[in-house]
Amino acid sequence: MxxxxxxxxxxxxxxxxxxxxxxxxxxLYQVVGKVGHATASPERAxxxxxxxxxxxxxxxxxxxxERLTLKLDQKEQAVxxxxxxxxxADDADVTxxxxxxxxxxxxxxxxxxxxxxxxxxxxxxxxxxVPVDNLSLGAIEKLYWVxxxxxxxxxxxxxxxxxxxxVTDVSGKDPNExxxxxxxxxxxxxxxxxxxxxxxxxxxxxxxxxxxxxxxTVHNVMLSQCPELLAPLYRGYRMHLFGEQSPGASPVTxxxxxxxxxxxxYVSARIVPEYIDMAEVExxxxxxxLERAAINHFLAIASDQxxxxxxxxxxxxxxxxxxxxxxxxxxxxxxxxxxxxxxLLLRLWLKGHECRPLDTTALDAxxxxxxxxxxxxxxxxxGDTARKANRGRYGETLV
Numbered sequence: 061m062x063x064x065x066x067x068x069x070x071x072x073x074x075x076x077x078x079x080x081x082x083x084x085x086x087x088l089y090q091v092v093g094k095v096g097h098a099t100a101s102p103e104r105a106x107x108x109x110x111x112x113x114x115x116x117x118x119x120x121x122x123x124x125x126e127r128l129t130l131k132l133d134q135k136e137q138a139v140x141x142x143x144x145x146x147x148x149a150d151d152a153d154v155t156x157x158x159x160x161x162x163x164x165x166x167x168x169x170x171x172x173x174x175x176x177x178x179x180x181x182x183x184x185x186x187x188x189x190v191p192v193d194n195l196s197l198g199a200i201e202k203l204y205w206v207x208x209x210x211x212x213x214x215x216x217x218x219x220x221x222x223x224x225x226x227v228t229d230v231s232g233k234d235p236n237e238x239x240x241x242x243x244x245x246x247x248x249x250x251x252x253x254x255x256x257x258x259x260x261x262x263x264x265x266x267x268x269x270x271x272x273x274x275x276x277t278v279h280n281v282m283l284s285q286c287p288e289l290l291a292p293l294y295r296g297y298r299m300h301l302f303g304e305q306s307p308g309a310s311p312v313t314x315x316x317x318x319x320x321x322x323x324x325x326y327v328s329a330r331i332v333p334e335y336i337d338m339a340e341v342e343x344x345x346x347x348x349x350l351e352r353a354a355i356n357h358f359l360a361i362a363s364d365q366x367x368x369x370x371x372x373x374x375x376x377x378x379x380x381x382x383x384x385x386x387x388x389x390x391x392x393x394x395x396x397x398x399x400x401x402x403x404l405l406l407r408l409w410l411k412g413h414e415c416r417p418l419d420t421t422a423l424d425a426x427x428x429x430x431x432x433x434x435x436x437x438x439x440x441x442x443g444d445t446a447r448k449a450n451r452g453r454y455g456e457t458l459v
Contacts, residue, residue: 104422106290107322110283115183115385116276119369128182130174132167132189139165140203141191147206148199155223157202159209171210174380178211178255179414183385184272186371187378192261200261204378204406208257211380212410215253215429219304223429225407227258229395245392248273248362249332253409254427256381256388260373264403267393270379272369272386273362275329279320281361292354293319296422297347300338304430312339319358321422328384328416330423333359362387373405384416384423 117124132140143162164171174185190207192200201224208214214223248271258270282290296316305311319331333355340347347355362368373379381388395402411427 104294104318104321104419106287106294106320107279107327108283108287109325110280111276111325111327113276113325114177114181115274115382116280117182117274118277118367119273120366124369125186128184129186129188130170132187136165136167137189137191139167140207141195143206144191144195144199144203147202148196154198154202154205155214157205157209159206162206164206164210168210171207175211175412175414178380178382179412179416183274183382184369185380187380188376190259190376190378192259192376197261200259201406204257204259204408207378208408208410211257212255212412215409215411215427216432217253217407217409218430219433221432223408225409227405227407228403229393246390247333248359248368248387248389249334250329250383250387251409252330253383253429254412254415255408255410256383257378257408257410258373258381259378259406260375261404261406262401263372263374264393265396265401267391268372268403269391270371270373271363271389271391272371272381273367273388275320275385275387276327277367278329278358278362278387279327281367282357285361286357289350289354289357290320292351293358294321297336297351297355298339298343299332299335300342302335302338306431306433312342318419318422319355321419323419324417326384326417328418328423329387330384331355331358331387382416384418 143164147157174187177183178185187207190203195203205214205224216223217225279290282293296318298315299313299317301309301311301313303311317330319329321328321330336347336355371377371379393403409429411429415427
C-alpha cells in the first residue's frame with residue numbers, strides 16, 4: 061500500500077469539511093491570453109463501487125495478451141495487400157476514400173468483434189500482421205485509413221488539421237514539440253478522441269516501448285488502498301492547452317477537468333500530467349499537497365508492473381485504444397542515424413462508431429478532435445511554460 065503523509069491527511073480533513081483545496085489567484089494576465097478564476101463546476105462525488113468489467117484488467121492476468129490480440133492469417137494478409145496495391149494505383153487522396161465500398165471479406169466480422177471489445181470489453185486491441193513491407197508510405201496510409209474507418213471517423217489531431225499523424229522524432233528532446241513529434245519519455249496519459257490507433261511501420265533503434273494501463277484497475281486499487289485520494293481526481297484539475305486554444309483565449313482551461321468520471325458503472329479518465337504541471341506554472345498556483353498526492357498515487361498505481369502492460373511494437377503491429385478506458389505511454393527512445401530507418405508509426409484519432417457511456421459534462425472529450433487553425437503551420441509550442449514545467453525531469457537535456 062502506498063503511504064499517505066500526515067500533511068495529506070490534514071488536507072483530506074479540510075476537503076471533507078468542505079474547505080477549498082486552494083484559492084485560484086485573479087488578475088493574472090499572459091501575453092497569449094487572460095488567465096483568471098476557474099469556472100465553477102458541479103461537485104462530483106467519487107464513484108465508490110468496485111468496477112467488475114473486462115476493462116478492469118492487469119498485466120499480470122494470465123492469458124491477457126492472447127485475449128487482446130487479433131493475429132491476421134495469410135489469407136487475410138493477402139486480402140489487405142491486394143487492397144493496398146489497388147489503392148496505391150489510385151490517385152485519390154487518402155481522406156477522400158469511400159471506405160464503405162471496400163470489402164475486407166471474412167475480416168469484417170473479426171473487426172466488428174474487435175470494435176465491440178474496444179468499446180465494451182478490454183478497451184485495447186492489438187492487430188498483428190498488417191502488411192507494411194514493400195509498400196509505399198502512401199499505400200500504407202490508405203490501407204490504414206480503411207482499417208481505422210471500420211472503428212470510427214478520423215478527426216483532426218492538431219492545429220495543423222492532420223488526420224493521419226506521423227509519429228516520428230522531428231525535434232529530439234524538445235518538450236515544446238507535441239509528444240508524438242519528439243523522442244522524450246511520454247508518461248501515462250489519455251488523448252482527447254474516442255479511439256487512438258497506432259500502426260508501427262518501423263520501430264526505434266533502442267527504446268520506444270509502448271505502455272498500457274487500465275483506468276478501471278487504477279480506480280479499484282485506489283478505492284481499496286487510498287479512497288481518500290479519489291476526491292481530487294473526480295473534482296479535477298485545470299489543464300494547459302499547449303497553444304491549441306483559439307486566438308485570444310486563455311492558455312489554461314477555465315474549468316476543472318476531472319481526471320476520473322463515471323457513467324452507468326463505466327469509469328473513464330482524462331489526464332495529461334504534463335499539461336497539469338504546465339497549468340500550475342502558467343497560473344503561478346502550486347497544487348495542494350492533497351492534489352499532488354492524488355496525481356502521484358494515480359500514476360504510480362497505473363505504472364506498477366503488475367498493472368501496466370508493456371509492448372515493443374514491431375512492423376505491422378496495429379493497436380486500437382479506447383481513450384477513456386486505457387492510459388497509454390511511451391518510453392524514451394534513441395533512433396537510427398539514417399532517415400530511412402528512423403522510428404515511424406502512423407496515428408489516427410477516431411470518433412468511434414460506438415462509444416461507452418460518458419459523463420460528457422465532466423470529460424474534456426473533444427470527440428471531433430482539435431480544431432484546425434489555418435494560420436498555424438506547426439504544432440510547436442512557442443512559450444517557455446513546457447520547459448519550466450519539465451526542468452529536471454530529463455536531466456541536463458533542458459537548460
